[in-house]
Amino acid sequence: MAETTHQFRAETCKLLNILTHSLYTNHEIFLRELLSNASDALEKVRFLQATGGDVRDPELPLEIRIAMDKDAHVITISDTGIGMSEQKMIDNLGTIARSGSEQFLREREAEKGDVKEAELVDDSKAEDDEEAIVERDDSKPSDAAQIIGRFGIGFYSVFMVAQKVEVTSVPATGDAVAHVWTSEGTGSFTLRALEGAEAEGIRRGTSVKIFLRDDAHEYEEKWRLESIIRKHSNFLPFAIELDGSRVNTTAALWREPKFSISKEQYNDFYKFLTYDQTEPLDVIHFSVDAPVQFNCLLYIPGTTVDVFDERKDEWGPDLYVRRVLIDRHNKELLPNWFAFMKGVVDTEDLPLNISRETLQENTILRKISQTATRQILTHLERLAKSDPEKYEAIWKLHGKYLKFSFDSYQYRDRVASLLRYATSTQGDKLSSLEDYIARMKPEQKEIWYVAGSTLEAAKVNPHLGQFRRKGVEVLYLTDPVDEFALETIMQFKDHPFKSVEMAEAGALDAYPDVEDAEPKPEPLSEAQKPELDALIAAVKTILGDQVKDVRVTQRPIDAAACLVSPEGVSSSMEKLMRVMQKSDGIPQKILELNPDHSLVRALMGICSANADDALLKDMVNSLFDSTLLLDGYMNDPFAMAERSMRLLKQAAGWYSDLRK
Ligand code: ADP
Ligand code: MG
Numbered sequence: 330m331a332e333t334t335h336q337f338r339a340e341t342c343k344l345l346n347i348l349t350h351s352l353y354t355n356h357e358i359f360l361r362e363l364l365s366n367a368s369d370a371l372e373k374v375r376f377l378q379a380t381g382g383d384v385r386d387p388e389l390p391l392e393i394r395i396a397m398d399k400d401a402h403v404i405t406i407s408d409t410g411i412g413m414s415e416q417k418m419i420d421n422l423g424t425i426a427r428s429g430s431e432q433f434l435r436e437r438e439a440e441k442g443d444v445k446e447a448e449l450v451d452d453s454k455a456e457d458d459e460e461a462i463v464e465r466d467d468s469k470p471s472d473a474a475q476i477i478g479r480f481g482i483g484f485y486s487v488f489m490v491a492q493k494v495e496v497t498s499v500p501a502t503g504d505a506v507a508h509v510w511t512s513e514g515t516g517s518f519t520l521r522a523l524e525g526a527e528a529e530g531i532r533r534g535t536s537v538k539i540f541l542r543d544d545a546h547e548y549e550e551k552w553r554l555e556s557i558i559r560k561h562s563n564f565l566p567f568a569i570e571l572d573g574s575r576v577n578t579t580a581a582l583w584r585e586p587k588f589s590i591s592k593e594q595y596n597d598f599y600k601f602l603t604y605d606q607t608e609p610l611d612v613i614h615f616s617v618d619a620p621v622q623f624n625c626l627l628y629i630p631g632t633t634v635d636v637f638d639e640r641k642d643e644w645g646p647d648l649y650v651r652r653v654l655i656d657r658h659n660k661e662l663l664p665n666w667f668a669f670m671k672g673v674v675d676t677e678d679l680p681l682n683i684s685r686e687t688l689q690e691n692t693i694l695r696k697i698s699q700t701a702t703r704q705i706l707t708h709l710e711r712l713a714k715s716d717p718e719k720y721e722a723i724w725k726l727h728g729k730y731l732k733f734s735f736d737s738y739q740y741r742d743r744v745a746s747l748l749r750y751a752t753s754t755q756g757d758k759l760s761s762l763e764d765y766i767a768r769m770k771p772e773q774k775e776i777w778y779v780a781g782s783t784l785e786a787a788k789v790n791p792h793l794g795q796f797r798r799k800g801v802e803v804l805y806l807t808d809p810v811d812e813f814a815l816e817t818i819m820q821f822k823d824h825p826f827k828s829v830e831m832a833e834a835g836a837l838d839a840y841p842d843v844e845d846a847e848p849k850p851e852p853l854s855e856a857q858k859p860e861l862d863a864l865i866a867a868v869k870t871i872l873g874d875q876v877k878d879v880r881v882t883q884r885p886i887d888a889a890a891c892l893v894s895p896e897g898v899s900s901s902m903e904k905l906m907r908v909m910q911k912s913d914g915i916p917q918k919i920l921e922l923n924p925d926h927s928l929v930r931a932l933m934g935i936c937s938a939n940a941d942d943a944l945l946k947d948m949v950n951s952l953f954d955s956t957l958l959l960d961g962y963m964n965d966p967f968a969m970a971e972r973s974m975r976l977l978k979q980a981a982g983w984y985s986d987l988r989k
Contacts, residue, residue, distance in 0.1 A: 332521040335423060342516055356545065359490050360554065361561040362483035363406050363537055365653040367393045368565045370410025370535060374501050377411075384501040386533040392568045397549045404549055407536035408567075412500040415520060418510045422484060422496060423518060487537070488514030490545035495538040497523070499531055507531045561654045563601075581652045583626035583673050587614050599628045602647075603671050607631040610723050613670075613708050621696040627672035627705065633726050644668035648688070649675035655683065661694040664702060666734040666744070669727040674701070706743050713747060713761070721759055724749045735814040745821050750811075751784060753796065753803040760804075762821045768802055770840055775827040776820075778804040780812045780901035782961055791959055792829040794887025800843035803829055809908075812901050828899040830891075834883040847887070850930050857933065861924055864936045871949045872920065875964075882921035889926040890952055892918040892960045900960050915962045920953065928952070944979065947972050 371391045377384055389409040396405045413421060487494055496510040507528050512518035523531065539548075547553050555576055558569055564581040582590060582598045599609045609628040616624045627646065645668070648659040652675060662674050678693050688694060713720040724731075724747075734744035749759040754768070765776060777796060781787030787805040796803050806812050815826040853861065861881065868879045877895050884891065894903045895918065903916065922929050932952075935945045951972055954964050 332519050334517055334519050335419060336517050337423060356489045357548075357557045358561065359486040360406075360548070360557050361653065362486045364393060364558070364562045364565060364569065365651075366484060367406060367408035367410055367535070368562075368567055368652070370408050370412070371567045373411035374409070374533075377501065382502070384533065385499070385504075386501075389533055390568075392570060393565075394570045395554060395572070397551065397554070397572065399549050402541045402546055402549055403538060404541065404554070405536055405538045407534060409532070409534040410501070412534050413496075413498040413508075414500045414503065414505045415508045415522070417500070418496065418498060418508060418520060422510055422512075485514070487539060490542055490548055491539045492542045493540040495540075496535060497531065497538070498535040499533050501533045564649070564652050564654075566652055581649075581675070583614065583624045583649075583675055584616075584652070590614075595628075598626075599671070602673070603628070603630065605630055605632060605671075609671075610719065610726070611712070613672075613705055615704055617700055617704070621676065621693055621700065622678050623674055623676040623697050623701075625672070625674050625697075625701050625704070627670045629670060629723055629727065631726070646670070646672045646674045648694075649673060650679045650683070651675070651677055655679070656688060659688065659694075661688060661691065662698050662701065663705075664698070664734070664737055664740070666730050666732070666737070667702070667705060669730045670705075702740060706740065706747075709747055710743070721749065724759070729808060729810070732808065732810050732814045735817040741818050745818055748814075750778075750804040750806065752805060753779075753788075753793065754800070755802075765802060765804065766822060766824060769824075770801060772839065773801065774824060776804065776824045777801060777827055777829055777832075778806050778812070778815060779829045780806040780899065782901075783807055786959075786961065789959055790829065791888035791891045791956065792832065792884065792886055795832075795837050795885040796829055798842050798844045798887065799837045799840040801837060801840060806901070809901070809905055812899065813905060816902070828902075830884075830893065830899045831897075832885055834885060837885050847927075849925050850927055853924050860933045860937045861929075863940065864929070864933045865922065867936050867940045867945065868920070868922070868949050871946050872953055874917065875915075875953065876920045877917045878919045880919065880921055882923050884921065886921075886923055887926075888923060888956075889928040890920055890922050890956045892920055892956055894918050904961065915957065915964065918960075920956065944976075947976055951976060 371393070374384055375391060378387070386409070391409055394407045396407075398404070491514065493511065493513050497507055498510070499505070499507045507523040508520055509523060510518055510520055522528075541548055551572055554571055558571070558576045562569065563577045565577055566581060566584075568575050569577045582594060595612050595614075596608055599612075600606060608631050610631045611629040613627040613629070614625070625646070643658055644665070645658040645660045646662050647654060648656040648662060659674070663670065674697060676693065676697060679691075683691075709720070709723075712723075728749060731744055731747055734741050737744075745762060747761075749761055750765075751757070752760050752765065762776065779787050779790045779793055781790060784805055784807055787793075787807060793803060806815070812828070819825060865879050865881070869876070872879065882891060884893075892900070894900065894916070896903070898906070907913075907916065924930070924933075932945065932948060935942055935948075939945070951969075954969050954972075957964055
């Protein structure tokens with residue numbers, strides 16, 4: 330039979346060269362490309378049948394078969410899809426950047442006379458308009474959009490593994506005979522019709538026979554093919570039979586209507602996706618049609634996900650385009666403060682052959698991200714109200730990520746209502762900012778917080794005393810990012826966040842005591858003021874350059890002394906800054922003394938008797954050490970222990986004398 334030889338067009342040759350030698354470094358994806366072509370071809374038959382068209386061999390099941398011949402180093406991928414006529418093979422397999430799928434769609438629409446404009450993405454739609462999110466009506470059959478393939482380069486990826494390819498095809502419509510297209514992927518391809526015995530038994534569809542290159546024999550191994558299919562094509566909507574056994578057992582769950590999916594199916598898919606054997610805490614599943622079409626299935630894991638460790642790149646949902654995996658752990662689909670979520674996004678609105686580079690700053694992905702973020706926030710907000718315990722469990726595991734939303738101006742107000750903190754009045758219970766506001770004192774403006782490296786450290790902060798005594802609730806911030814986040818958000822429902830360390834004198838005077846205060850000494854008399862000045866001068870001399878300054882405090886503290894930073898930032902903020910500047914050691918701060926504290930009064934007495942008293946020196950140093958410790962720093966522990974021993978010895982001596 331006459332065989333015709335055709336030259337690839339010059340640009341096709343060039344592209345072929347680039348494509349097979351550099352674009353995809355990942356050779357195994359050739360299988361994904363061929364399987365998705367087969368799947369597209371099957372979709373077209375399904376579409377024809379669904380719209381009442383006639384197809385050849387209508388009884389054939391819609392499926393894909395893969396056969397291996399190890400002796401000949403050949404694998405064959407056959408489908409019962411739409412097939413290609415001779416001309417179609419010339420057009421589709423001979424020309425790069427021409428999409429047969431798009432052509433098919435145009436023909437169908439010309440026949441039906443109704444071009445579905447609405448199916449195309451409308452970029453003009455408002456991005457931030459919440460009302461514009463249209464959730465998918467699950468009863469509507471997905472049609473045209475499913476089979477649009479916008480670029481025609483995928484097929485050529487086969488030449489990354491093939492030294493020769495033979496495509497045999499019988500079109501599903503008309504009565505054209507089978508043709509064989511053959512090429513070595515260099516300058517030309519040949520075409521011939523099958524006749525007589527050769528053509529016998531050949532049915533509708535396409536089979537791609539791949540003569541593997543010497544360096545590609547791995548692809549004749551069943552286990553290898555199986556793992557590639559599981560990895561890239563497991564959710565294709567048609568059965569893939571490999572040597573007689575079905576490989577893709579999991580359906581594209583995310584495309585199924587919610588009500589039809591059991592909890593077990595959801596969990597199975599989660600395990601498949603993450604290899605995590607712990608049940609997920611929550612499932613978020615939705616489909617959106619506008620402003621952009623996508624299906625989204627996300628899980629909130631029941632175990633902590635540490636994305637800051639060595640697996641820090643393994644976050645972000647997997648991106649599918651029409652059930653075909655395009656990018657694992659895509660980082661454009663969700664903001665990084667949702668990094669703890671695992672799952673899948675599948676869209677009809679992107680071309681299958683989109684490269685990873687183009688995925689960045691892609692407008693469609695940006696729209697998906699915005700829409701998905703709002704949907705997830707709404708879900709979490711509702712959950713926090715309807716099932717606060719479940720929400721709290723999520724917060725405890727993954728809250729540390731949500732806090733980073735302070736970086737996203739657009740969303741941080743919404744995430745603020747999802748924040749949870751332990752507070753000074755609620756014991757072990759966590760509170761939302763709304764809860765806190767509801768419990769505020771009359772006229773209270775600020776949302777007070779205290780930051781510490783642990784809950785214990787926060788609780789003993791010397792600035793907290795008066796707040797406790799007045800019953801003014803204070804949030805405990807124990808995560809280094811907490812204070813940073815609140816300072817950036819600045820306020821919640823018109824209530825500014827403020828560190829207890831920044832409280833002005835008299836800030837709490839309006840509130841009556843709810844706890845008994847320690848008996849305060851009489852107010853300082855005029856005669857005592859020089860004594861206080863003398864003590865301050867003595868303390869300065871004793872501590873030397875360990876402190877920037879020593880002064881009388883104007884803050885509402887109950888403790889004898891506190892440390893403040895000269896820059897007017899809170900202590901935890903200062904620590905964060907020091908970590909960033911990589912400075913270690915103990916910062917030089919200002920020591921403030923509380924003259925209304927009995928210890929300070931006693932020191933004044935000792936000092937006025939003898940400013941050089943050795944014991945006074947030990948006491949001042951010891952007071953400073955303790956204050957430093959509460960601030961989160963440890964001075965020389967050996968000197969501290971020694972001093973403490975000296976003071977103990979003295980105190981014990983006096984006490985035993987006293988009891989004699
Ligand atoms: P795309 O799939 O993006 O259109 P490809 O290079 O993968 O680009 O394929 C080019 C074209 O070849 C397809 O659009 C389709 O018309 C045709 N084609 C490829 N494989 C098959 C197949 N198995 N059955 C029918 N047509 C196919
Ligand atoms: Mg393709």
